[in-house]
Amino acid sequence: MYNDDFLEKKILQRVSENALRTLAPEKPGVDFFSNDYLGIATQKLLQIPASEYGSGGSRLLAGNRARTQAVEADIATFHAAEAGLLFNSGYDANIGLLSCVPQRGDVVFYDALCHASIRDGLRLSFAQCISFEHNNCEHLETLLQTETTQKAATIFIVTEAVFSMDGDTAPLEKIVAIGQQFGAHILVDEAHSIGVIGQAGEGLCQHLRVQNQIFARIYTYGKALGCHGAAVLGSERLIRYLVNFARSFIYTTALPLHAVEVIAAAYQLLPSLTKERRQLAGSIQLFQDGLGQYAALAKSTTAIQAVFFEAEKLNSAAETLQAQGFLVKPIRYPTVPRNTERIRIILHSFNTDTEVKALVDALLPLMKP
Numbered sequence: 001m002y003n004d005d006f007l008e009k010k011i012l013q014r015v016s017e018n019a020l021r022t023l024a025p026e027k028p029g030v031d032f033f034s035n036d037y038l039g040i041a042t043q044k045l046l047q048i049p050a051s052e053y054g055s056g057g058s059r060l061l062a063g064n065r066a067r068t069q070a071v072e073a074d075i076a077t078f079h080a081a082e083a084g085l086l087f088n089s090g091y092d093a094n095i096g097l098l099s100c101v102p103q104r105g106d107v108v109f110y111d112a113l114c115h116a117s118i119r120d121g122l123r124l125s126f127a128q129c130i131s132f133e134h135n136n137c138e139h140l141e142t143l144l145q146t147e148t149t150q151k152a153a154t155i156f157i158v159t160e161a162v163f164s165m166d167g168d169t170a171p172l173e174k175i176v177a178i179g180q181q182f183g184a185h186i187l188v189d190e191a192h193s194i195g196v197i198g199q200a201g202e203g204l205c206q207h208l209r210v211q212n213q214i215f216a217r218i219y220t221y222g223k224a225l226g227c228h229g230a231a232v233l234g235s236e237r238l239i240r241y242l243v244n245f246a247r248s249f250i251y252t253t254a255l256p257l258h259a260v261e262v263i264a265a266a267y268q269l270l271p272s273l274t275k276e277r278r279q280l281a282g283s284i285q286l287f288q289d290g291l292g293q294y295a296a297l298a299k300s301t302t303a304i305q306a307v308f309f310e311a312e313k314l315n316s317a318a319e320t321l322q323a324q325g326f327l328v329k330p331i332r333y334p335t336v337p338r339n340t341e342r343i344r345i346i347l348h349s350f351n352t353d354t355e356v357k358a359l360v361d362a363l364l365p366l367m368k369p
Contacts, residue, residue: 001082002234004185004215006154007101007241014244021244023064034062035253051261055254060243063254071264072231078267079202079219080211081233085242086263088255090191090220091117093230095124096246097187097216102127102156107149109140109184110158113166118158118189127156134163137174144182155184156215161204162192165336165344167304169193172204176213185215195224196280196303200271225266229255276349283347283356290360294367298342305345306331307363314341317366324362 014020034056036042041053055063068086076084087093098121102108106127110118113134122129128148132140140157149155157179159170172188179186190203198207203219205211216238220230232242242249280303287305291297298306309317311332318330321343331344347356 002212002215004235004237007237011237011241011244021060021250022240023059023069023243026064026066031062036062049258052256052258054256057253058250059254060250065254065257065260067257068254068260071260074264075219075231075267076233078200078270079217079233080206081217081235083236083239084231084233085239085246085249086255086260087230087232087246087249088252089228090189090218090222090230091120092248092252093218093220093232094118094189095121096242096248097218097232098122098158099124099247100242100245101125101216102129103153105153106156107152107154108156108158109143111135111160111163111170113163114158114160115164115189115191118160122158128152134166135168135171137171137178140175141178141181144178144184149182155182156187157184158187158189160189160191162190162197162302162304164192164304165331165342166298166306167192167300167302168298169197169204169302172208172210176210180213186213187216187218188214189218189220191218191220191230192223192302192304194219194221195270195273196277199274201273201277202270221263221266225263225270227262227266228259229263273349279349280347283349283351283353286353286356287345287347287360290357291363291367296367303347305347306342307345307367308340308342309366311339311341314343318343320366321359321362326359326362 031042036056040046041056044050057063072084072086087096094117098118102125104126108122108127108129109132110122110129111134112131130143132143157175159175162169175186188205193204195201197204205214205217216232216234218230218232221227284301296308314330318328321328328343328345332341
């Protein structure tokens with residue numbers, strides 16, 4: 001069981017104030033609490049299946065469903081966690097988690113290339129937030145040894161499992177060891193690892209078997225799972241805390257039941273996609289083998305590949321590829337740091353070897369000095 005006792009103080013404060021929020025089970029009765037003002041959802045006035053109507057309110061008011069809680073429990077089981085909580089998107093999950101868990105007096109160390117949703121969540125917290133050089137554990141350790149850290153109430157380390165613009169993976173085993181050395185709590189965003197890493201697509205933490213040393217994991221469903229929403233996984237105490245303090249969970253309409261069912265169906269499918277993961281791995285290797293001799297290619301073993309170009313050449317390179325029928329996009333500052341402009345390429349299990357080789361052949365003349 002993960003030791004996150006530091007959360008208990010604020011939970012107990014809510015208990016003492018008789019203000020602790022809990023997710024109430026569904027009950028029969030006359031509806032005087034949902035936001036379905038015109039009865040569109042309740043009276044099924046749209047020509048759509050009943051399951052596709054909105055939830056009617058936030059989870060704490062009218063939007064909680066027994067089925068949603070059952071799916072959360074199944075997700076937690078799949079990811080070998082005590083509990084899970086669904087959010088409407090990965091952005092909402094990161095905003096909610098990171099804005100409410102770190103407190104004034106805490107220090108958060110985050111990878112310099114962490115996603116904007118992580119950065120935005122940290123901006124909303126009252127903690128001191130310090131970035132460490134991308135995937136540089138030596139720099140992280142140096143920062144953790146500073147006087148500021150020694151005075152911190154609680155220390156957090158935030159990283160992504162797979163980075164969304166470079167496609168490289170975090171050195172999680174080293175980060176976990178450093179976290180244990182300094183008593184830091186680690187949060188990992190698994191948005192781009194779920195589905196594609198691990199025997200059943202369970203993500204990097206479980207693949208490396210470090211999930212029990214991770215304070216919180218964030219899984220986003222708009223990528224490999226092909227649906228919408230996200231979940232935060234952790235201890236039962238963490239989930240109880242988020243229900244009480246994560247504003248992006250408390251003050252928003254809950255996911256409709258059909259979105260929850262799509263998430264559940266995607267999880268049922270994941271373990272069977274062995275062939276697709278094998279095909280994707282082959283495409284990644286084929287792409288890297290074809291362009292690996294050039295320094296402009298990021299060294300990535302994941303579906304996300306980056307080919308760097310000088311800023312003034314980026315648009316023309318992208319347009320050349322697009323004219324040949326390749327759907328690729330140029331990525332510029334401020335989405336990525338200055339002087340790291342690139343064409344971001346996403347490989348898929350449905351891309352054939354012929355298509356990947358054709359893309360490599362189209363890139364080769366653009367990458368030559």
